[in-house]
Amino acid sequence: MTDTLAALATLETPAALLALGRLQRNIARMQSRATALGVALRPHVKTSKCLPVVAAQRAAGAGGITVSTLKEAEAFFAHGIADILYAVAITPQRLARAMALQRRGCALRLLTDSLAGAEALVAFGRAHGQVFEVLIEVDTDGHRAGLAPDAPELRAVAERLHAGGARLAGVLAHAGSSYELDDAAARTALAERERAGCVHAAQRLRAAGLPCPVVSVGSTPTALAAAHLDGVTELRAGVYVFFDLVMRNLGVCDDEDLALSVLTTITGHQPDKGWALVDAGWMAMSRDRGTAQQRQDFGYGQVCGLDGRPIDGCLMVAANQEHGIVAHPGAPGAAIVARFPLGTRLRILPNHACATGAQFGAYHALAADGGVQVWERFGGW
Amino acid sequence: MTDTLAALATLETPAALLALGRLQRNIARMQSRATALGVALRPHVKTSKCLPVVAAQRAAGAGGITVSTLKEAEAFFAHGIADILYAVAITPQRLARAMALQRRGCALRLLTDSLAGAEALVAFGRAHGQVFEVLIEVDTDGHRAGLAPDAPELRAVAERLHAGGARLAGVLAHAGSSYELDDAAARTALAERERAGCVHAAQRLRAAGLPCPVVSVGSTPTALAAAHLDGVTELRAGVYVFFDLVMRNLGVCDDEDLALSVLTTITGHQPDKGWALVDAGWMAMSRDRGTAQQRQDFGYGQVCGLDGRPIDGCLMVAANQEHGIVAHPGAPGAAIVARFPLGTRLRILPNHACATGAQFGAYHALAADGGVQVWERFGGW
Numbered sequence: 001m002t003d004t005l006a007a008l009a010t011l012e013t014p015a016a017l018l019a020l021g022r023l024q025r026n027i028a029r030m031q032s033r034a035t036a037l038g039v040a041l042r043p044h045v046k047t048s049k050c051l052p053v054v055a056a057q058r059a060a061g062a063g064g065i066t067v068s069t070l071k072e073a074e075a076f077f078a079h080g081i082a083d084i085l086y087a088v089a090i091t092p093q094r095l096a097r098a099m100a101l102q103r104r105g106c107a108l109r110l111l112t113d114s115l116a117g118a119e120a121l122v123a124f125g126r127a128h129g130q131v132f133e134v135l136i137e138v139d140t141d142g143h144r145a146g147l148a149p150d151a152p153e154l155r156a157v158a159e160r161l162h163a164g165g166a167r168l169a170g171v172l173a174h175a176g177s178s179y180e181l182d183d184a185a186a187r188t189a190l191a192e193r194e195r196a197g198c199v200h201a202a203q204r205l206r207a208a209g210l211p212c213p214v215v216s217v218g219s220t221p222t223a224l225a226a227a228h229l230d231g232v233t234e235l236r237a238g239v240y241v242f243f244d245l246v247m248r249n250l251g252v253c254d255d256e257d258l259a260l261s262v263l264t265t266i267t268g269h270q271p272d273k274g275w276a277l278v279d280a281g282w283m284a285m286s287r288d289r290g291t292a293q294q295r296q297d298f299g300y301g302q303v304c305g306l307d308g309r310p311i312d313g314c315l316m317v318a319a320n321q322e323h324g325i326v327a328h329p330g331a332p333g334a335a336i337v338a339r340f341p342l343g344t345r346l347r348i349l350p351n352h353a354c355a356t357g358a359q360f361g362a363y364h365a366l367a368a369d370g371g372v373q374v375w376e377r378f379g380g381w
Numbered sequence: 382m383t384d385t386l387a388a389l390a391t392l393e394t395p396a397a398l399l400a401l402g403r404l405q406r407n408i409a410r411m412q413s414r415a416t417a418l419g420v421a422l423r424p425h426v427k428t429s430k431c432l433p434v435v436a437a438q439r440a441a442g443a444g445g446i447t448v449s450t451l452k453e454a455e456a457f458f459a460h461g462i463a464d465i466l467y468a469v470a471i472t473p474q475r476l477a478r479a480m481a482l483q484r485r486g487c488a489l490r491l492l493t494d495s496l497a498g499a500e501a502l503v504a505f506g507r508a509h510g511q512v513f514e515v516l517i518e519v520d521t522d523g524h525r526a527g528l529a530p531d532a533p534e535l536r537a538v539a540e541r542l543h544a545g546g547a548r549l550a551g552v553l554a555h556a557g558s559s560y561e562l563d564d565a566a567a568r569t570a571l572a573e574r575e576r577a578g579c580v581h582a583a584q585r586l587r588a589a590g591l592p593c594p595v596v597s598v599g600s601t602p603t604a605l606a607a608a609h610l611d612g613v614t615e616l617r618a619g620v621y622v623f624f625d626l627v628m629r630n631l632g633v634c635d636d637e638d639l640a641l642s643v644l645t646t647i648t649g650h651q652p653d654k655g656w657a658l659v660d661a662g663w664m665a666m667s668r669d670r671g672t673a674q675q676r677q678d679f680g681y682g683q684v685c686g687l688d689g690r691p692i693d694g695c696l697m698v699a700a701n702q703e704h705g706i707v708a709h710p711g712a713p714g715a716a717i718v719a720r721f722p723l724g725t726r727l728r729i730l731p732n733h734a735c736a737t738g739a740q741f742g743a744y745h746a747l748a749a750d751g752g753v754q755v756w757e758r759f760g761g762w
Contacts, residue, residue, distance in 0.1 A: 012478075283449075286667070342501065
């Protein structure tokens with residue numbers, strides 16, 4: 001710890017810090033959860049976009065991965081991960097890029113939720129002699145994309161894929177509205193709705209004589225709340241690897257699970273207002289205000305000491321591009337200057353780990369032995 | 382235009398588009414404004430972080446630049462721009478990096494707003510035989526950092542710098558609260574407060590026998606509203622180069638001035654809800670919801686056709702990481718599918734150009750002749 005503190009005193013700020021002990025614990029927790037539920041874990045790597053993080057998830061037992069962009073698929077395939085699910089409905093314009101990846105040996109699975117999408121997949125596949133493996137997205141909570149489990153179009157899309165040049169690989173649901181549920185029983189109920197809806201869709205296809213080997217569900221809150229996953233074959237979850245204040249507000253993790261924080265330096269003060277200014281603005285924290293409507297509003301983040309322990313009530317209350325404003329009820333008015341002198345370093349826990357991580361080109365991974373490693377991450381599309 | 386439309390049909394999406402005609406008009410507008418006010422224009426390059434954009438600003442008459450990070454200073458100095466103001470109060474930890482830049486020939490000016498900051502600058506300068514050029518930040522609107530124009534500390538900081546190893550270069554104010562004023566008269570009043578406060582601070586220093594050659598003020602809204610800038614030597618402004626919906630809501634620009642948009646592709650629909658889904662989520666648009674509290678809330682952005690013309694009432698109403706939800710009052714319910722079929726391309730005007738631009742590694746610059754150029758931009762610290 002002393003070595004880590006010494007390292008944190010010299011890093012350029014702002015910097016994205018990863019507490020490796022917490023990261024490993026989070027990975028082990030979700031992996032044992034999937035094992036107990038009898039399903040494969042396919043982590044969503046959009047949270048980290050970082051090879052060592054994903055390598056740790058795979059070392060713990062995850063096989064394939066889930067991606068949100070073809071760039072993620074290409075980047076992880078370049079590092080030897082071939083079992084990849086691209087979990088956003090593919091546009092016709094992206095099919096050539098997906099095909100190129102498959103032809104290099106990537107077992108890439110695609111997603112669609114419309115007859116127009118299925119027709120584009122089949123037409124392109126036939127024109128190029130390519131057999132795409134495709135899942136159909138099912139909407140179990142009205143959150144975003146997908147066909148209702150009972151929708152007539154579901155069977156029509158499946159038949160179109162099966163009859164054409166594609167391979168019908170299964171069905172997929174993502175109960176994203178779980179991010180709005182801070183009640184454990186409500187999350188368990190939503191997890192069951194996600195499971196039951198997705199399994200029902202699979203059963204409808206099988207009853208029609210269609211193949212449906214994969215039944216894929218998940219979101220971090222429903223994954224941790226599901227009573228059982230009968231009929232499901234794989235579980236997807238992403239943000240659990242870092243957790244964040246939004247998840248902590250829901251009650252799916254504790255403060256001690258939050259693996260990502262932003263290292264920052266005090267740049268000045270407004271003593272009359274009880275403000276300390278820091279060099280982490282929204283460019284570092286992101287503009288995500290995910291806790292604004294939750295049980296506790298953390299502003300732009302929870303302020304911690306250099307040891308990572310939250311300072312009670314001390315929040316980043318506002319942010320400009322490269323300025324954050326920190327207020328501390330324990331050091332009001334001019335006391336803020338003595339509490340946090342110019343040059344003091346702090347760590348800020350973010351609202352939303354996916355958004356904050358994306359503001360950085362690398363993480364600084366803090367090992368228990370005091371070592372600090374630079375772990376590159378990528379962005380873009 | 383036809384050539385541009387053809388190019389836009391084949392770009393990977395999401396992509397950040399820059400309309401060069403608008404960009405040039407915005408640059409000319411602010412430059413002629415500074416000229417008419419009799420001051421130098423020192424554009425804030427944190428908005429674009431892009432060499433060709435800054436080159437266009439300099440070609441139009443801007444000399445030096447303003448930066449928000451030392452990385453910006455290093456990047457632009459590497460391309461021959463030596464007159465740079467780093468407009469965030471410098472932390473003691475960054476002085477070595479600033480010195481390195483100066484020793485390579487960069488005329489870098491630094492900022493402080495505290496006696497502790499001045500002492501750190503002087504102590505470091507003396508220890509290393511380096512004379513830093515320093516401006517003192519003045520707070521004229523209670524927005525963020527800086528000393529009040531009448532604060533006793535202002536003179537103490539100036540004396541500390543002047544007596545020590547530093548060179549007192551002047552005073553600087555930024556009336557950032559102008560972003561909250563959608564009334565032109567209120568902006569003119571705030572511009573006068575910014576000017577008068579900064580000039581008053583300069584006069585106090587000069588009356589005490591201290592040098593104060595630079596009097597630097599600015600923000601895009603106050604720069605465009607100031608009745609005069611008597612006593613000011615330079616004007617800073619950043620977001621004017623692209624403008625955005627926040628500025629449009631204030632009334633400081635028109636729809637036709639917005640130079641930055643995000644190219645996106647329709648990925649699917651929820652006909653029952655009248656939703657079209659697009660592949661620009663918050664990863665592309667940023668989480669900035671700057672119009673939420675303004676005259677008109679644009680959600681995550683104003684939807685336009687491929688020609689860049691706004692589609693009346695059509696907004697991105699919600700965003701996940703790689704999904705945006707578009708709603709169009711002119712195509713409610715299932716009509717949205719026919720209006721925006723799968724694969725259709727749209728352009729989205731962002732709330733806040735600085736935040737949206739930062740989500741991309743490059744801009745696609747659209748020339749009037751139909752050509753599309755890739756203009757790299759950088760991020761990080």
